[in-house]
Amino acid sequence: MEFLLAIAASTGVVFVAEMGDKTQLVAMSLATRYRAATVLLGITAATLAVHGVSVLIAEVLGLALPTDWITLAAGIAFVCFGVWTLLGDELTDKDEERAASRRIRSGVVTVAVVFFIAELGDKTMLATITVGTRYDWLPVWIGSTAGMVVADALAIGLAALLGKKLPERAIQIGAALLFFLAGGAMVFQGVRAVAS
Known part of the structure; x- marks a missing residue:
């Protein structure tokens, strides 16, 4: 049950985090x-690599820090992610240049390299x-990768259908609210645990 909960939590968090990112x-x-299909395959490969590093870092942090403090820090981080989401992310000229690069013959490898660099x-x-500081690494790795690829x-599908006329600001606000709610709950839980 804990395994499935960790997959669901990491899928949901990363899915929300990726909205408008x-x-x-x-x-x-x-x-x-x-x-x-080429883009999704490249994104999946890059995400598996980046989130593999992420869960490794989380495991090290989880072993080094007390659980109550991790909960409090995670809550604060989620509130910060909410602010970051509201402020928005923009595609820089350098990002566009990387995306347009065709130096590598394989489309999948090009997408994976570009996406890996952008995701770091x-x-x-x-x-x-x-999320990885709260759950075991394997379900978080699976869930975070799934959340990223689905988002x-x-x-990609909506952009193809709507011609890139997505309501980006509404998506940002909705994602930020979810981060604020989750972060607030974790901060409350962390403060209660640390204080007792």
């Missing part, structure tokens, strides 16, 4: 140059680390 914009940009230090990587597949 820079890497989601990178995925949509890559989808204008490559077939959707990104909100979804940090969210995976945060990007949804964005």
Whole structure:
């Protein structure tokens, strides 16, 4: 049961974190140059690698820090992710240049490399680390990868249908609210545990 709960939690957190995120914009940009299946395969490979590193970091942090303090820190991080989401992420010229790069012959490898670089230090990587400090690494790795791929597949599909006229601000506000709610609950739980 704990395994499934960890998968569900990490899938949901990363799915929400990816909404309106820079890497989601990178995925949509890559989808204008490559077939959707190629983009999703590359994103999956890159996400498996980045989130593998994330859960490793989470395991090390989880062993080094007391659980009550991790809960409090995770709650604060989620509130920060909410603010980050509200402020938004923009695709820089450098991101566009990377997405347009065709130096590598394989479309899947190009997408994986571009997405891997864009994902390093990104909100979804940090969210995976945060969730990973609360649950075992394997279900978090599976769930965070699934959440990322589903969020990007949804964005690619909607962009194809709507011609990139997604209500980005509404998505950002909704995602930020979810982070604020989850973060507030964890901060409350962490403060109660630390104080007692």
